[in-house]
Amino acid sequence: MKSLYWIGGIVAAGLLVGSGVRLLAHGDAQAAPATAPAPAAAAAASTGAPLAGAVPAVTARADAGSTVAGVAAASNGPYKVGDQLQQSPAVTDKPYQASGKMVNGFQEIAWESLIPKDWDPMAPFKGLKLDQMTDDDPRADAALWKAKKYWKDAPVDPAMEGKAVRLPGFVVSLDREGEALKEFLLVPYFGACIHVPPPPANQIIHVKSAKAVKNVRTMDAVWISGVLKVERSDSSMGASSYSMKAVSVEPYSAPDKG
Secondary structure: OOHHHHHHHHHHOOOOOOOOOOOOEEOOOOOOOOOOOOHHHHHHHHHOOHHHHHHHHHHHOOOOOOOOOOHHHHHOOOOOOOOEEOOOHHHHHOOOOOOOOEEOOEEEOOHHHHOOOOOOOOHHHOOOOHHHOOOOOHHHHHHHHHHHHHHHOOOOOHHHOOOEEEEEEEEEEEEEEOOEEEEEEEEOEOOEOOOEOOOOHHHOEEEEEEEEEEOOOOOOEEEEEEEEEEEEEEEOOEEEEEEEEEEEEEEOOOOOOO
């Protein structure tokens, strides 16, 4: 495994969750890419660090040979690895505060709302001078494996138990009934669990739909609504710290500006 390649993809793909760092926010399916790079990627590029080329490299390797159904087709769509979905300004500006945005009795929340404020997802990489490492540096490999364990054991916010919430994300299929999807993981950015190691467990929601969902495939963008539970589960695609029995699973569309 090329550790710096993967670490670069992880950092630049938006795993600086909880710190206000976001990558591309698509207003609709045809939204143009943002012109400014994420801070982590920009810093690497300015120093000539190995991270500078990580995002294009990860994106270019769209994994057409993946055994996960729908990945190749999704990789040719409007999203690139690391893209996140646009949410209401009230949610993105103050992700840890309860939003006033209600849709059919469900309150829109940000992904950061699922993370305890004092937990740092990038702690395993602190102190590492990635720009001074070679790709075969054992410290990079050790940091990646440390991060995987750290994210798998990521803490939750117990206050989210029983909350009726709504948020957008990308689908990672788990169980299908013919063409209909019965069970899936919801993740915050495109390519999560597919192109890079899974996000922290507190950034994955294990979703079971009240009724099988048709015409949804891996890496499709959707809005889900339902009651959130603090519940641990493990699957072949990653560990999740939250679960939901979705009342509604709808194709993603950008929220109103207000």
